Amino acid sequence: MDIENLATPVAIDTAGNVDASSYDGNRFQEIDGKCIDLDGFHDGEVRANQCINRHGPAAYRYGHYGITMNNANPDMRSQNIRLLDNLIDGTLYGGIFVIGSGHTIARNRLLRLDAPTATKMPPASAAITAPPIPRFSKPASIWPAAPSTPPGSRQSHPR
Numbered sequence: 001m002d003i004e005n006l007a008t009p010v011a012i013d014t015a016g017n018v019d020a021s022s023y024d025g026n027r028f029q030e031i032d033g034k035c036i037d038l039d040g041f042h043d044g045e046v047r048a049n050q051c052i053n054r055h056g057p058a059a060y061r062y063g064h065y066g067i068t069m070n071n072a073n074p075d076m077r078s079q080n081i082r083l084l085d086n087l088i089d090g091t092l093y094g095g096i097f098v099i100g101s102g103h104t105i106a107r108n109r110l111l112r113l114d115a116p117t118a119t120k121m122p123p124a125s126a127a128i129t130a131p132p133i134p135r136f137s138k139p140a141s142i143w144p145a146a147p148s149t150p151p152g153s154r155q156s157h158p159r
Contacts, residue, residue: 009033009062011051014041017076024048030055033062035088038081039070042100045082053090063092066110069099083108 011028014021014037022045028035035051051066053059066088069078078100086108088095095110 008064010037012036014038016040019043022047026050028052032060034064034068036067037070038068038078039072040076041081042077043080045084046086047082047084048086050087051089051091052087057092060092065093065097066091066095068097071099088113
């Protein structure tokens with residue numbers, strides 16, 4: 001782990017422009033971070049992997065999502081990824097963080113997600129879809145920003 005730059009630990013970390021590849025049948029336990037980070041991964045498959053954390057959230061200082069589609073690589077094209085038959089159990093924020101288009105996500109088992117005592121960020125859904133976001137090394141909030149008042153308009157305040 002790159003502690004100086006606050007990088008998040010990860011079991012499988014894709015970097016660069018990775019296509020026509022697969023991660024199949026891997027089993028990871030007690031991952032204090034991300035299990036599979038698909039930064040730069042496209043047109044490939046992630047199938048029948050297991051990511052299992054058996055302890056409560058206090059045991060995972062760098063707890064994260066199970067599988068993330070990340071965009072730290074400027075050439076990244078998150079598209080046409082098949083996520084099938086994976087087991088994500090006991091992740092701190094959620095099961096799968098999705099960006100991009102053309103993905104197939106099916107038959108994944110997402111168990112014990114969003115530990116109720118986790119306070120690092122608001123609860124996330126088990127599998128979410130979000131628009132592309134800037135590069136992140138820590139989980140970004142999935143909640144939309146509050147609407148702003150357009151310039152020149154008046155804002156009313158309840159009394």
